[in-house]
Amino acid sequence: MKIAIHAKKGSFSDRWIQYCESNDIAYKLVDCYSSDIIEKLHSCDALLWHWHHADPKAILFARQLICSIEAMGKKVFPDSKTCWHFDDKVGQKYLLEAINAPLVPSYVFYDKKEALEWVAKIEFPKVFKLRGGAGSANVKLVNSKRYAQKLIKKAFGKGFGQFNRLGYLKERWRKFCIGQDSIWGVLKGFARLAVPTEFAKIAGNEKGYVYFQKFIPNNAYDTRVIVIGDKIFAVRRYCRENDFRASGSGIKGYDPSLFDKRCLEIAWDVSSKLGLQCCSYDFVFDEYNSPLIVEISYGFITGPFYDDCPGYWDRAMEWHHGKFKPQFWIMENILRSIVEDNVVSESEQFKV
Ligand SMILES: Nc1ncnc2c1ncn2[C@@H]1O[C@H](COP(=O)(O)OP(=O)(O)O)[C@@H](O)[C@H]1O
Ligand SMILES: [Mg+2]
Structure with a gap:
């Protein structure tokens, strides 16, 4: 098994590399911007590339490259289900309406x-x-x-x-x-x-x-919930002073008691219905105190903002106290899916 990683300092790749090194997973660094990227991937089982919404080059071809890698039968993060609507609130509107989210x-x-x-x-x-x-x-x-x-x-x-x-x-x-x-x-x-x-x-x-x-008034904060596989974590982001907007304020809260379980349930539900590998959900609450999604995104910043989360919930809604690295979970899920595919194809060979 060999994993291809596009490395960019400060992106998820720092930790993907760290994970491979500490767990003896064979990996090679690839350049997704090079014309022969497809050829370079032939010897690999998966590609992981944390591309940024404001990367002027990535937005020209990232989605097209991802669909092509899927056509090769390889695993990719983010996959097309996870990223076609990335940084596209118009696309998200149709998608979330379509599943009654x-x-x-x-x-x-x-x-x-x-x-x-x-x-x-x-x-x-x-x-x-x-x-x-x-x-x-x-x-x-x-x-x-x-x-x-x-x-x-x-x-x-x-x-x-x-x-x-x-x-x-x-x-x-x-x-x-x-x-x-x-x-x-x-x-x-x-x-x-x-x-x-x-x-x-x-x-x-x-x-x-x-x-x-x-406009959903009287929200002093938004609730950001991130689902990766069967794990979920959350950050409360307080609004800027005299402003209705929380995203980017840098003012945050993590205590698990701050989070309405309905937000977690909705996020699980949407992620599983849509088959999303990793997705963050921003929630506000309406006048009936019902949570509503304002946007979704596969990417988020690395570093202290999320590293300071004191723990996460599992699918049974059990709280697990302790620091974690969400980028490791992404890598583990990709590795698991490669192994599962291999098991299936071996059992199919056996049937023949
Ligand atoms: N419809 C809305 N009603 C009330 N507050 C909103 C609404 N949409 C967004 N907000 C607030 O504005 C912030 C930024 O909006 P969002 O759509 O998440 O944009 P961005 O992509 O810049 O994060 C949110 O974090 C939330 O606090
Ligand atoms: Mg947002």
Whole structure:
């Protein structure tokens, strides 16, 4: 058995490599961006590649490469079921509606006139989002018809930059003020006003659609639940001061008593129905105290944010106290699925 890993410092691959080294698992490092990647994978059983939503090169071909590797009969992380909707809130809307998952009511329009007609008859506030983005960067509260109309005109006009430059600077400043960023971070924020990211340059402006969600008020935090195989863990993320947005705030809570078991159940249910290898779910609670999903994602940051989780639940909802590395679970699940496939194919040979 041999595992191919695309290595990138700071991504899941650091720990995948660590796992292989400490458990004597044969692995080779591959470059997913090289033209001969398929040939390089012939000698391997699986590929693991933690690609980032704002990697300008990965978004050009990651999904296509993954489908092709699946066609070779190899295992891959993330697989196509897990990642086709990654960083795509529009795709997630259809997917979650299709399985009757409790998604915050979400609305998408591909026609300016239709969007303006809808806006004329709805109540405010609503939440406007681009289909992509993280850390709340592309999420806005829309308090008035006028503002909604302005956003619609922009969506069907010049569009929105993929990278919110002013938002980025404000966020750097906010984090600096609460001791989570350095002055260099703030200066970087200033520099980004003039120099767009590679991702923004390659991806171009977002336009031709507009996406809104019902605003679910009075949530001082969101609940992020991550399911990997038969294990689940959670982080409560508190909103920024005077803001409805929690994602990216950096203010968090981990005590298991903070988490509503219904969020865990919904996350299990969706992950098993959709066959997701790894998925995070962001929940808010409506006026009836029912949990609603705002978005899902296969990727999350590595490092202290999740490493500080004091434990996890298993499928029987038993709490297991103690630190863990979720990236190890991903590797273990891939290894297990390779072994299971081999057992099946051996028993099929035996039948013949
Ligand atoms: N419809 C909504 N109603 C109330 N709060 C929301 C809604 N959608 C998002 N939020 C808040 O905004 C944050 C960012 O939204 P999210 O869709 O998760 O975007 P991102 O991809 O940037 O994390 C969430 O963490 C949540 O706190
Ligand atoms: Mg989110």
